[in-house]
Amino acid sequence: xxxxxxxxxxxxxxxxxxxxxxxxxxxxxxxxxxxxxxxxxxxxxxxxxxxxxxxxxxxxxxxxxxxxxxxxxxxxxxxxxxxxxxxxxxxxxxxxxxxxxxxxxxxxxxxxxxxxxxxxxxxxxxxxxxxxxxxxxxxxxxxxxxxxxxxxxxxxxxxxxxxxxxxxxxxxxxxxxxxxxxxxxxxxxxxxxxxxxxxxxxxxxxxxxxxxxxxxxxxxxxxxxxxxxxxxxxxxxxxxxxxxxxxxxxxxxxxxxxxxxxxxxxxxxxxxxxxxxxxxxxxxxxxxxxxxxxxxxxxxxxxxxxxxxxxxxxxxxxxxxxxxxxxxxxxxxxxxxxxxxxxxxxxxxxxxxxxxxxxxxxxxxxxxxxxxxxxxxxxxxxxxxxxxxxxxxxxxxxxxxxxxxxxxxxxxxxxxxxxxxxxxxxxxxxxxxxxxxxxxxxxxxxxxxxxxxxxxxxxxxxxxxxxxxxxxxxxxxxxxxxxxxxxxxxxxxxxxxxxxxxxxxxxxxxxxxxxxxxxxxxxxxxxxxxxxxxxxxxxxxxxxxxxxxxxxxxxxxxxxxxxxx
Amino acid sequence: xxxxxxxxxxxxxxxxxxxxxxxxxxxxxxxxxxxxxxxxxxxxxxxxxxxxxxxxxxxxxxxxxxxxxxxxxxxxxxxxxxxxxxxxxxxxxxxxxxxxxxxxxxxxxxxxxxxxxxxxxxxxxxxxxxxxxxxxxxxxxxxxxxxxxxxxxxxxxxxxxxxxxxxxxxxxxxxxxxxxxxxxxxxxxxxxxxxxxxxxxxxxxxxxxxxxxxxxxxxxxxxxxxxxxxxxxxxxxxxxxxxxxxxxxxxxxxxxxxxxxxxxxxxxxxxxxxxxxxxxxxxxxxxxxxxxxxxxxxxxxxxxxxxxxxxxxx
Numbered sequence: 001x002x003x004x005x006x007x008x009x010x011x012x013x014x015x016x017x018x019x020x021x022x023x024x025x026x027x028x029x030x031x032x033x034x035x036x037x038x039x040x041x042x043x044x045x046x047x048x049x050x051x052x053x054x055x056x057x058x059x060x061x062x063x064x065x066x067x068x069x070x071x072x073x074x075x076x077x078x079x080x081x082x083x084x085x086x087x088x089x090x091x092x093x094x095x096x097x098x099x100x101x102x103x104x105x106x107x108x109x110x111x112x113x114x115x116x117x118x119x120x121x122x123x124x125x126x127x128x129x130x131x132x133x134x135x136x137x138x139x140x141x142x143x144x145x146x147x148x149x150x151x152x153x154x155x156x157x158x159x160x161x162x163x164x165x166x167x168x169x170x171x172x173x174x175x176x177x178x179x180x181x182x183x184x185x186x187x188x189x190x191x192x193x194x195x196x197x198x199x200x201x202x203x204x205x206x207x208x209x210x211x212x213x214x215x216x217x218x219x220x221x222x223x224x225x226x227x228x229x230x231x232x233x234x235x236x237x238x239x240x241x242x243x244x245x246x247x248x249x250x251x252x253x254x255x256x257x258x259x260x261x262x263x264x265x266x267x268x269x270x271x272x273x274x275x276x277x278x279x280x281x282x283x284x285x286x287x288x289x290x291x292x293x294x295x296x297x298x299x300x301x302x303x304x305x306x307x308x309x310x311x312x313x314x315x316x317x318x319x320x321x322x323x324x325x326x327x328x329x330x331x332x333x334x335x336x337x338x339x340x341x342x343x344x345x346x347x348x349x350x351x352x353x354x355x356x357x358x359x360x361x362x363x364x365x366x367x368x369x370x371x372x373x374x375x376x377x378x379x380x381x382x383x384x385x386x387x388x389x390x391x392x393x394x395x396x397x398x399x400x401x402x403x404x405x406x407x408x409x410x411x412x413x414x415x416x417x418x419x420x421x422x423x424x425x426x427x428x429x430x431x432x433x434x435x436x437x438x439x440x441x442x443x444x445x446x447x448x449x450x451x452x453x454x455x456x457x458x459x460x461x462x463x464x465x466x467x468x469x470x471x472x473x474x475x476x477x478x479x480x481x482x483x484x485x486x487x488x489x490x491x492x493x494x495x496x497x498x499x500x501x502x503x504x505x506x507x508x509x510x511x512x513x514x515x516x517x518x519x520x521x522x523x524x525x526x527x528x529x530x531x532x533x534x535x536x537x538x539x540x541x542x543x544x545x546x547x548x549x550x551x552x553x554x555x556x557x558x559x560x561x562x563x564x565x
Numbered sequence: 566x567x568x569x570x571x572x573x574x575x576x577x578x579x580x581x582x583x584x585x586x587x588x589x590x591x592x593x594x595x596x597x598x599x600x601x602x603x604x605x606x607x608x609x610x611x612x613x614x615x616x617x618x619x620x621x622x623x624x625x626x627x628x629x630x631x632x633x634x635x636x637x638x639x640x641x642x643x644x645x646x647x648x649x650x651x652x653x654x655x656x657x658x659x660x661x662x663x664x665x666x667x668x669x670x671x672x673x674x675x676x677x678x679x680x681x682x683x684x685x686x687x688x689x690x691x692x693x694x695x696x697x698x699x700x701x702x703x704x705x706x707x708x709x710x711x712x713x714x715x716x717x718x719x720x721x722x723x724x725x726x727x728x729x730x731x732x733x734x735x736x737x738x739x740x741x742x743x744x745x746x747x748x749x750x751x752x753x754x755x756x757x758x759x760x761x762x763x764x765x766x767x768x769x770x771x772x773x774x775x776x777x778x779x780x781x782x783x784x785x786x787x788x789x790x791x792x793x794x795x796x797x798x799x800x801x802x803x804x805x806x807x808x809x810x811x812x813x814x815x816x817x818x819x820x821x822x823x824x825x826x827x828x829x830x831x832x833x834x835x836x837x838x839x840x841x842x843x844x845x846x847x848x849x850x851x852x853x854x855x856x857x858x859x860x861x862x863x864x865x866x867x868x869x870x871x872x873x874x875x876x877x878x879x
Contacts, residue, residue, distance in 0.1 A: 119843045123621035145843070147622035244822065299712050302822050303734070377622055507842035508644070515822045 055161030056392050061101040066386045068129040068379075073439040074108035079331070080433055084108045087430050088403065088437055096393045102386045106440075112246065112306065114138070122147050127376040129387045132187075132443065136175075136494045137272030137502055139372045143183040144498035148374040149384070150181045159385055160185075160392035163444065172369050174561075179497055185391070186369035189446040190456065193365040193484040196477040197447050197460060199469075200323030201333070204346035206234050215346050219355035223294075229320060230295060239320040241310030242288075242297040245517055248274045248510050254359040255280035258488060262563050266555040267548040269492040272499075273506045274513035277536035277544060283358055285520045289528050292521050302518040315339055321348060326473065327435040327448075328412075329424025330462040337465050347472045350479055363480070365489040370446030395444040404436050404448050419455055424463045436460075453477060487564060493551075496559040501550045505543025512539055615850035621843075635850045645851070648834035649809075651827060652855075656808045658744055664804060666748045667755025668797065672785055674756060675763050690753025702818030705746055709733050731823075739824040747815070758800065759793055766792035798875050806863040809855035831855055 072083045081087070084106040097104040107128050109117050115138060121127055127147055133139050142148050153176065157164035163185065167173060172186040202215055210228035212221070229239050249271045257280075260269075268275035275281055291297065304310070311332050314322035317340040324330060337343070353359045373391070375384055393399055405412045405420040410430050412420040422436060433439065436448060450459040454474055461470045483489055516535045523531050540548075554560055584591060613619075615635055617628045639645045670690065677683040693701070708716050711729035720726045732742045770788050779787065813832035820828040831851060839848025867879045 115843070116841050119621070119840065122843075123845060127622065141843070142622075145620045145622050146627065300710055300734075303706065303710065503843065505842075507837050511825075511837055515825050518822045 054158050056389075056396060058158075059100060059389055059393075061099065062382060062386070063101070064382075065101050065103060066382045067103040067105065068383050068386045068390065069105045069107050069126075070130050070387075070390070070443070071109045071128045071132060072106045073111045073114075073434075075111045075434050075439075077331075077434055079427065081429075081431070082108070083433060083439060086433060088433065088440060091402075092390075092440075095399070096390060100386070100389060102389070104390060118142070118147075125378065127378050129376050129379045129383045130373060130390075130443070131376060132371040132373040134367070134371060134446075135271045136367070136372060136492075137270065137499065137506075139184060139374055140178050140495065140498045141503045143178045143181075143374060144500070144503075147377055148183050149377045149379060150183060151185075151375060151384070153182055153185075156185060156388055159388040160395075163388075163391050163395050166395065166444075170368065175369060175372070175494060177496060183374045184372050187371040187373060187442060187444050187446060188449075189366050189368065189370040190449040191453060191477075192368050192446075193489050194477055194480040195363060195366060195489075196457070196473070196480055197325050198323060199326055199473065199476065200321055200348040201345045202321045202348045203234075203319075203343065205342070205344040206320060207346075208344075209234065215349045215352065217349055217351045217354075219353050219359065222352045223291075226296060226320065227294070235318045235320075237313065237318050238295055238298050239318075240291070240296040241307065241313060241319045241322060242301045243304040243307050243310055244302045244514055245274075246305055246514065248272055248506065248513070249364075250274050250276070250281050250284070250513075251364070252278070252280035252284045253362045253364045254353050255283040256362060258360060258362055260490075260563070263552060263555065265563055266493050266560055267551050271492060272502055273509050273544070273547055276509075276513050276516060276539045282532055285517060285532070286528055287358065288521045289523065289525055293525060297521075302522075317343060323348075325435055326460045326462060327424075327438070328422030328460065328463045329426075329432070329436070330465075331424075333462050333465050334424065337467075341466070345467060347469065347476050350476075350483065360488070361483050362488040362490075363483065365484060365491045366446070367491050367494070371442050373443065391443055394441065400441060400444065403441050404432075406430055406432050417455070417458075419450055419459060421463060422459075490564055493555070494561045495551070495554050497554050497557075499547060499550050499554065501543060501546040505547060508542055509539065509544055509547075512542055612849060612853055614846050615853050617846055619846045619849075621845065631846075635846045636854070639847065639850055639854070642838075644829070644838065645834060647826075648829055648831050649855075652809060652811050652830040655740075655743075655827070655830060656810070658740075659747060660804055660808070662744050663748050663751060664801065666752040668759055668793075670752050671756040671759035671763065671793075672789060675760060675789065676781060676785075687753070687756070690756065692753070693750040694754035696750070698812070698814040698818045701746060701750055702815075705742070705819070706733060709742065733819065734821060734823045736824045736827045739819070740827055743819055743827075746819075758796060762793040762796040763789060795876055798870050802863055802866045802870060805866045806859045808862055809858045 074083045089104070089106050093104050096102070107121070107126075114133065118127075118131070122142075122145075131139070131142055131148060139148075153164070153173075166188055167186055170186075170188050175186055176182050176184045178184075204215070206229050207213075207215065207225055210225055210232055212225055216222040216225050226239060229235070252275070264278070268278045288297075298304075310319065311322060313319045315332055315335045317336075322332065324332065333345075336345075350361050350363065354361055375387060379387070394403070401420075405422055406426075407430050408414065408420075410428065411426050411432055412422045415421045422432065426432075438447065441448075448456065448459055450456050457473045457477060458470050461468070461473055480489070516539065519535065520528060520532055551560075613625060616630060616632060617625070618631050618634075619625070619628045674683060674687060674690075677686070706714070708714050709730075709732035711717055711731045711734055714729065714732070716732070717726070717729035721729065730738065732738050766788060770792075771784055774784055774788060809831065811830040811832040813836060816828055816830055816832055817836075820833070835848045835851050838844060839851065864879070870876075
C-alpha cells in the first residue's frame with residue numbers, strides 16, 4: 001500500500017473515531033446538552049436557608065461564589081454605553097453581587113430579535129439564569145420546550161418577600177402557571193390600562209399654518225389637516241412616517257367592534273402572531289391603502305425595516321408626527337428642538353383616528369404585568385436563589401431609586417416638590433441607559449413610579465427642551481383613563497397552556513404578514529378587496545387556521561383569561 | 566522491496582521513518598487538518614437533530630427520535646419546494662453569469678503589457694471582494710432605490726426616465742441586479758487562480774505560435790484557454806457542489822418584501838422556518854439534504870470530467 005494512501009486511511013479512521021466518540025460521549029453537566037431539568041435540582045444550597053427571616057433581612061452571603069446571568073435589552077442606541085457593561089452593571093455588582101458573593105453578568109439581547117437570541121443561548125447551553133419577556137406566548141414557549149424550571153412560589157416568597165407581596169397586591173398570581181405548573185413571577189406595570197408612557201407628538205406649528213388651533217379630534221379633521229399640509233408644501237417628503245411592519249402586533253384595536261366578540265378576541269388578539277385574516281385588520285389596511293395613494297407615506301416605506309429613517313426625518317423637521325416612550329431623557333425630542341428651534345409640538349389626540357363605522361377610540365391596554373420572569377432549567381438551586389435575591393434587592397425603594405435616577409448632583413437634582421429631576425442631557429460615565437435604566441429595572445417594574453400619577457408623570461416628562469409637556473401628559477393620561485373606564489381599553493388573552501402550533505408557524509406567518517401588508521397598502525384601491533380575500537386564504541392555509549383552532553380549543557377548555565366585563 | 570524507474574532497488578520504509586524525517590511538514594499540515602476536523606467533522610454528531618424532535622433545552626438525550634418525520638414535513642411544504650426551486654435557478658444563473666466572468670477578465674489582464682497599469686487594475690478589481698454583502702447591499706440600495714436612489718434621481722434629472730426604475734424592488738429587475746452585483750463583487754478575486762494557472766503555461770508555446778504567425782486571439786484560443794482547462798474544470802466541479810447552497814448574508818441584505826418570491830431560497834427557509842422558529846431539526850434536515858445533493862452533483866460532475874479525459878477532482 002502506498003504511503004499516501006496509508007496516511008489518508010489513518011486520517012479518515014481518526015476522524016471517524018473522533019466523530020463517533022463525540023456521538024456517544026455525554027456532554028458535561030451544565031452545558032445544556034444534558035437531561036432536561038424540569039424540577040429543581042437536588043443540590044444543597046450553600047448559603048444558610050433564608051426561611052428564618054423572609055426577604056432581604058434574611059439574606060446571607062453564599063459560601064461559594066455563585067454566578068448568575070441576567071438578560072438586558074440591547075436597543076443599539078447611539079451615544080449610550082454598552083448595556084451589558086456600564087457604570088450601572090458595575091454598581092449592581094458592587095452593591096449587591098459582592099455583598100452576597102454573587103457574580104451578576106448581564107447578557108445583551110437584541111430588542112428586535114429576542115427569540116432568535118434566546119434560541120441561540122438555549123441551544124448553546126448558555127440559557128440566562130433569568131429569562132424574561134413582556135409577551136406571554138414567548139415565555140410559554142420556553143416553558144413548554146423545557147428551557148425553564150418549575151418553581152415554588154412558597155420558596156420564592158421566603159427569599160423575595162417584597163416582590164411576592166407586590167405580585168399579590170397587583171393581583172398577578174393567576175398568571176404564574178402554564179400547563180398546570182408554576183414557572184413565572186411577574187413584575188409590576190403601573191397604570192397598565194392607560195399606556196400613558198407612549199406618546200405621539202405632532203407639529204402644532206404646521207397645524208396652525210393650515211388653520212387648526214388644536215390637534216385634530218377626528219379622522220376627518222386629521223385627513224383634512226394632512227391634505228392641507230401637503231398642499232401647502234410644508235415638507236418636501238410625504239408627511240407621515242411609516243416603515244415595514246416588523247412586529248407581530250397589529251395595532252387594530254380601534255377598528256374592532258365594541259364590545260368585541262370574545263371568541264374572536266381569543267382567536268386573534270395576540271402579540272405573538274399577526275392577526276391578518278380578521279375584519280379589524282382589513283379595515284386598518286384599507287385605510288392605509290387610501291392614505292398611501294393620497295401621498296401620506298413614502299413610496300419606499302417598505303424598504304425601511306426600522307424607524308431610524310423616520311426618526312431622522314422627524315428630527316430634521318420633515319414629518320408631521322413621531323412617537324415614543326417618555327422619560328426624562330428623550331433624545332429625539334432634544335435633537336428635534338436643536339434642529340427646529342422655532343417649532344411647536346403638541347401631543348396627538350387619541351380621537352385623531354375616530355371615524356364612525358370604521359374606527360373608534362379603543363386602544364390596547366397593557367397586560368396587568370410587566371416582565372414575565374422565569375428561570376433557566378439549567379440553573380442550580382443556588383443560582384435560582386441568587387436570582388431571586390437580585391429581584392428582592394432591586395425592588396427595595398432605595399436601590400430602585402438609585403438605579404432610576406442615578407447620583408444626586410450628577411445625573412439628577414431634587415426639585416421644589418422633593419422629587420428627582422433627571423438631567424436627560426448628562427453624558428458622563430454615570431449616565432443612565434435607555435429610558436432611565438428601564439431595561440434593568442424592568443425586572444421589578446415596567447415604568448418608573450413616584451407617588452401619585454401626577455408625580456409619576458412629572459418624573460417621566462422630558463427635560464431640557466423648550467416646551468414643558470407635564471400638564472399635557474397629565475391631560476393625556478386622564479383622557480386615556482376615561483376610555484379605559486368605559487372598558488374600551490383591554491389587552492390580549494393569556495393562555496394557561498402552550499399553543500404548540502404558534503411556535504411552529506409564527507415565524508412564517510410574521511414573514512407573510514410583512515409581505516402581504518405591503519402588497520395590500522400599495523395595490524390599486526379597486527383591487528384591494530379581492531387581493532385581501534386571496535391573501536387571507538393563503539395565510540390561513542400557511543398555519544393560521546391551526547393556531548386559531550388551538551386557541552379556541554384552549555378557551556373552550558377553560559385555559560384562558562376572559563375579557564374584562 | 567520495490568523497483569524504481571531507473572531499475573534501482575528502493576527499500577520500502579515504514580510510516581514512522583517519513584514522520585520522523587518530515588515532522589515539520591506534518592506539523593504544519595496539522596493546523597488546517599485540525600481546522601477541518603473541528604469546524605466540519607466535529608459538527609457531524611449534530612446531524613442527529615434531523616431525525617429528532619430536537620429541543621435545545623432537553624438536549625439530545627431528552628429529545629424524541631422521530632425518524633424521517635422532519636423530512637416528510639419538509640418535502641410536503643410548499644415553501645420548501647419554492648425555496649429549492651429558487652436556489653437551483655439562481656445558483657445556475659450565478660454559475661452561467663458569474664463563472665465565465667473571471668476567466669474573461671483574467672484573459673484580458675493577462676494580455677496587458679504595461680505592468681504598473683496591470684497591477685493597479687488588479688488591485689481595483691480585487692477590492693470589492695473585501696466588502697461584506699451588508700455593505701454592498703446598503704450601497705446598492707442607496708444608489709438604486711426607485712425614488713430616492715442616486716442613479717434614478719440622476720436619470721430623472723437628465724430626462725432619461727420619468728419614473729424610477731425598480732432595480733431592487735421589482736422581482737425581475739432585482740434578479741438582474743442581484744446577479745450582476747455578485748459578478749462585480751467576485752470576478753476580480755476570481756481571476757487570481759486563473760492568472761496563476763496562466764503563469765504556469767510554457768512561454769515557448771507563445772514564442773512558437775508567434776513565429777508561426779498566430780495573432781493574440783489565436784494565442785488565447787489555442788494556448789491560454791487549453792492551458793487553464795484543468796483549473797477551470799476543477800473550479801467548475803467545486804461550484805457545482807454549491808448548486809444547492811445559498812448565501813444567507815447576500816440574500817438577507819438584498820431582500821425586501823416585494824421580491825420575496827425570488828429571494829426565498831434555502832438559506833432564508835432555513836433561517837425563517839428553522840432557526841427563527843427554534844426548529845433546529847428542520848434547519849438540520851434541510852442542510853443535510855442540500856449537502857447530500859451537492860455531494861452527488863460533485864461526484865457526477867467529477868465522473869463526467871474524467872470521462873472526457875480530464876483529471877477530475879476526487
